[in-house]
Amino acid sequence: MSVEKDQIYQVEIIDLGESGEGIGKYEGMTVFVDGGIVGDVVKVKINTVKKNYALGKVVKMIKPSAFRVEPACPYFKKCGGCQIMNMDYTKGQLFYKEKGVKDAIERIGGFTDVEVLPIIGMETPFRYRNKGQYLVAEGKQGVQIGFFQKGTHSVVNIDDCLLQSEQHQIINQIVRDFVMEFGIKIYDEKTHKGMLRHVMIRHSEALGEIMVVLVVNGEYLPKEAMLRERLVEAVPELKSLIVNVNTAKGNKVLGNKNRVLAGSETITDQIGNLKFNINPLSFFQVNPVQTEVLYAKALEYADLSGDETVFDIYCGIGAISLFLAQKAKKVIGIELIQEAIDDAKANAANNGFSNCEFHVGKAETVISELYEAGNKADVVVVDPPRKGCEPEVLETILAMAPKRIVYVSCKPSTMARDLKILCESGAYKIAAVQPVDQFGHTVHVECVVKLEKI
Numbered sequence: 001m002s003v004e005k006d007q008i009y010q011v012e013i014i015d016l017g018e019s020g021e022g023i024g025k026y027e028g029m030t031v032f033v034d035g036g037i038v039g040d041v042v043k044v045k046i047n048t049v050k051k052n053y054a055l056g057k058v059v060k061m062i063k064p065s066a067f068r069v070e071p072a073c074p075y076f077k078k079c080g081g082c083q084i085m086n087m088d089y090t091k092g093q094l095f096y097k098e099k100g101v102k103d104a105i106e107r108i109g110g111f112t113d114v115e116v117l118p119i120i121g122m123e124t125p126f127r128y129r130n131k132g133q134y135l136v137a138e139g140k141q142g143v144q145i146g147f148f149q150k151g152t153h154s155v156v157n158i159d160d161c162l163l164q165s166e167q168h169q170i171i172n173q174i175v176r177d178f179v180m181e182f183g184i185k186i187y188d189e190k191t192h193k194g195m196l197r198h199v200m201i202r203h204s205e206a207l208g209e210i211m212v213v214l215v216v217n218g219e220y221l222p223k224e225a226m227l228r229e230r231l232v233e234a235v236p237e238l239k240s241l242i243v244n245v246n247t248a249k250g251n252k253v254l255g256n257k258n259r260v261l262a263g264s265e266t267i268t269d270q271i272g273n274l275k276f277n278i279n280p281l282s283f284f285q286v287n288p289v290q291t292e293v294l295y296a297k298a299l300e301y302a303d304l305s306g307d308e309t310v311f312d313i314y315c316g317i318g319a320i321s322l323f324l325a326q327k328a329k330k331v332i333g334i335e336l337i338q339e340a341i342d343d344a345k346a347n348a349a350n351n352g353f354s355n356c357e358f359h360v361g362k363a364e365t366v367i368s369e370l371y372e373a374g375n376k377a378d379v380v381v382v383d384p385p386r387k388g389c390e391p392e393v394l395e396t397i398l399a400m401a402p403k404r405i406v407y408v409s410c411k412p413s414t415m416a417r418d419l420k421i422l423c424e425s426g427a428y429k430i431a432a433v434q435p436v437d438q439f440g441h442t443v444h445v446e447c448v449v450k451l452e453k454i
């Protein structure tokens, strides 16, 4: 065997892995290197050897990469939130995200002649998020509010996350002080005891509205009225303060039940000229500036003239649906979460659209029911979660045979797998692939693809 456990080898990092790790080769064996970035030459200590690859950690830097930059955030080394903040944004991060899309299209999709357009990056890749989901944990120095440490379940306390709005610091500090002062029991995932689990903060940059969600292992947070008073006083933009009840074991952040502690159950955000109500349980894109770019591309690729019936599958609160509704005869949205569908209906009405209908349920079931009931699609837009589309969804789309399919994705590998299925049918070809960076300093990348009927 060429690579052995606990041995140290010199490796040049030649690629970026899916989780932000460096990828190198040693005597033909692929080595995934924690702590290495593309262009580094490093000494790596191997901790795992498998049949086709090995895992290891940088123990010594021999020659640092030209892409290396000093991470702007002091928590970067510990915090698991960002993976590649130590790489130059434009030359390093964006280049490798675009390459990740190209590789997926080629290797997983099997497409050798598809051009991937240059990635559209952010102008300012800081404080771009409209949502922060913080863990609350007991630490040596008292209550910790922050994110998981890389590869562990310990929580790194974060005073200021550079991807989030500055107001999060104020809100989290009020919660920290409240917990300490009143001795509120923090949730412990091992014993399943304690009350406060998470703090989720959403804000609308355009309208200046803030939502704070306190995720509690029970119906009430002890002394919650006191916390309400403090937050309401210190955060004038607070439009919605929610207790979310999550008594389940496991990693899921939110439970299904919300109780309004102050204000209303939703906040409103604006993308382009459209306004959206957002419930704590609903998905909403986290980067409003780049979302506008993404939705504009999806609309461009849908290429609507006004006569079309368009399906928006995995529609969430109807964000893409309403963009499409501006140019379509009719939009039919499908989504799993009831609260999101309630918001979608309200959003259509509030923005003055009468050409949208929304269906709640699993896409794989609902789309075939709609198809069997005689509904036809001229254009189909899909925007699935990371696992991609269920095979039944792809089958029904192929049976519906729309003129165009627009595939919006947050995970290139599952997108490439689904594009392969759609194109192998012989009915579609890829007309454009546009990566858009919504998630600077993390390894994630968004992509929009146009498929045309052959």
Ligand code: SAH
Pocket (backbone or CB within 6 Å): 282, 283, 284, 285, 314, 315, 316, 317, 318, 319, 320, 334, 335, 336, 337, 340, 361, 362, 363, 364, 383, 384, 385
């Ligand atoms: N297009 C929307 C939401 C995309 S996120 C937007 O841009 O805001 C993906 C959405 O798919 C989520 O709202 C999630 O609740 C939903 N979803 C996940 N699995 C689903 C399924 N099997 N059927 C229908 N919707 C599903």
